[in-house]
Amino acid sequence: MKEEKEFNIETIEQKTAFIESVLFVSKEPVEPEKIMTFLKCKNIKDFEEILSKLTDMYKDSERGIVLKRSGGGLQLVTKIEMHDLLNDFFKIKKTSTLTIPSLETLSIVSYKQPVTLAEISRLRGVNSVGPVKNLLQKKLIKISGRKRVPGLPALYSTTKEFLLYFGLNDISELPSIEELTEMFEEKEQPSLFKQIQSENG
Amino acid sequence: MYSEKYEIQTEFFEGPLDLLLYLVNKKRMNILDIKVSEITSEYLDYLMNKRGINPSRESDFLMTASTLIYIKSRSLLPAPEIYNEESLEDKLINTLAEYDKIQKITKLLKQMENDEVLLWKREEVSENFETREFDIKEISSFQLAEVFLNLIKKRDKEEFVNIKSRDFSIQKKQEEILEILETKGYLNFSGYIEMLDSTEEFLVAFFSLLDMVKRGIIIALQKRLFDTISVWKNGKYKIAQ
Numbered sequence: 001m002k003e004e005k006e007f008n009i010e011t012i013e014q015k016t017a018f019i020e021s022v023l024f025v026s027k028e029p030v031e032p033e034k035i036m037t038f039l040k041c042k043n044i045k046d047f048e049e050i051l052s053k054l055t056d057m058y059k060d061s062e063r064g065i066v067l068k069r070s071g072g073g074l075q076l077v078t079k080i081e082m083h084d085l086l087n088d089f090f091k092i093k094k095t096s097t098l099t100i101p102s103l104e105t106l107s108i109v110s111y112k113q114p115v116t117l118a119e120i121s122r123l124r125g126v127n128s129v130g131p132v133k134n135l136l137q138k139k140l141i142k143i144s145g146r147k148r149v150p151g152l153p154a155l156y157s158t159t160k161e162f163l164l165y166f167g168l169n170d171i172s173e174l175p176s177i178e179e180l181t182e183m184f185e186e187k188e189q190p191s192l193f194k195q196i197q198s199e200n201g
Numbered sequence: 202m203y204s205e206k207y208e209i210q211t212e213f214f215e216g217p218l219d220l221l222l223y224l225v226n227k228k229r230m231n232i233l234d235i236k237v238s239e240i241t242s243e244y245l246d247y248l249m250n251k252r253g254i255n256p257s258r259e260s261d262f263l264m265t266a267s268t269l270i271y272i273k274s275r276s277l278l279p280a281p282e283i284y285n286e287e288s289l290e291d292k293l294i295n296t297l298a299e300y301d302k303i304q305k306i307t308k309l310l311k312q313m314e315n316d317e318v319l320l321w322k323r324e325e326v327s328e329n330f331e332t333r334e335f336d337i338k339e340i341s342s343f344q345l346a347e348v349f350l351n352l353i354k355k356r357d358k359e360e361f362v363n364i365k366s367r368d369f370s371i372q373k374k375q376e377e378i379l380e381i382l383e384t385k386g387y388l389n390f391s392g393y394i395e396m397l398d399s400t401e402e403f404l405v406a407f408f409s410l411l412d413m414v415k416r417g418i419i420i421a422l423q424k425r426l427f428d429t430i431s432v433w434k435n436g437k438y439k440i441a442q
Contacts, residue, residue, distance in 0.1 A: 026323070027322075027323050068320070075322065076323070077320040077321060077322050078320060078321040078322075079320075080316075080319045080320065082321070083318075083319040083320075083321070086321055094318055094321070095318060096311075096314045096315055096318050098310075098311075098314060100307065100311075103307045103310050103311055103314070104303055104304075104307045106307075106310055107303050107306035107307045107309075107310055108303055108306075110306070110310075111302075111306055122296075123296075123299055123300065123303060124300070124303070125219065125296070125300065136343075142343075143343065165314070165317065166310060166313045166314060166317055167313060167316065167317040167320065168313075174306075174309075175309070177302055180302070180305045180306060180309060181302075181305065183305075183309070184305050184308065
């Protein structure tokens, strides 16, 4: 099927250039293992060295992209500073899309997965069929199984798309509940309220 | 009702927990140590200030109110000596503490979503341009089933009754489908299913497709969400492209 051609990628420079070109053409994050196998690179340390070289290169203020780890893969994305200019240039309004109910539902699924619809609704205090359906359609959550209780309700878990959407490399990157409490502790107490207000008004 | 709309925006709550959490925060109370009487009077104030009634929302709040009253009356009565079960008060407090956590996570996700929006990826621009190329994605059996249900709903509206005594087997159907794929290259899923005479045949065809997808003989593809689904022989798709 495939012709086995001998390729010569020996030097670090060549490898760096090759990885950059792979990431440049890829629409989705590329698994590092895939590149490593192709380059017959067995040592993760060597590979990480190349990656940090790339990362350093992009630190230059003349560069408009950065190397990002997302959903377990590698990806080139634009720098944050470019956002407004890109919006103007492409005439695209790139904004966040999830509503508060959807985000609430996602937060329950991400921390309690696998979890049933009944549990989600109980925790939110309101029926959550709508947000769950919406998230299923957006592929941010999936049915990962059935709970072994009467009725065999579906269990929901987050997907790889969820990681990509929120720029996470792995689900374990989400802070623990304790860390979260510290994060929001002193800063703003009754502000959940203000936040909702400003979004409506 | 309509003049009230503006007031709702300044005091917008989704569900009783949301309101309760707000009241607790306003009084700067620890969630684990709620003074029910204070919360109750806060809640009553809130109700007094409200003009007009939205039944579905108000019923949620009545639920909260009755829970608060129940807790209150309980605390006035002498408590039974042995009380094994989790008390209602504990239950509410636990739920509220959980809800508070969820709010924090939600805030975090919102932040992350906003941060992520600032980063542009390759696909975004092409997807938004007029002359974009469609990103063809393999779809899940979950979506396939959704299309199936929609089609069956459509069929229900048809009034013709045909009584036929033909048996359909999944094996035969699969051969038939493969034959079509062999000659035509691909199969338009919705089109094909609409063509069939009876619901029975329809069902058999659907299960045949599902089975073949599962066994990897064929793949189901969709150009984008809500587009028609087409079925290809596995491996053939790339060649055809």
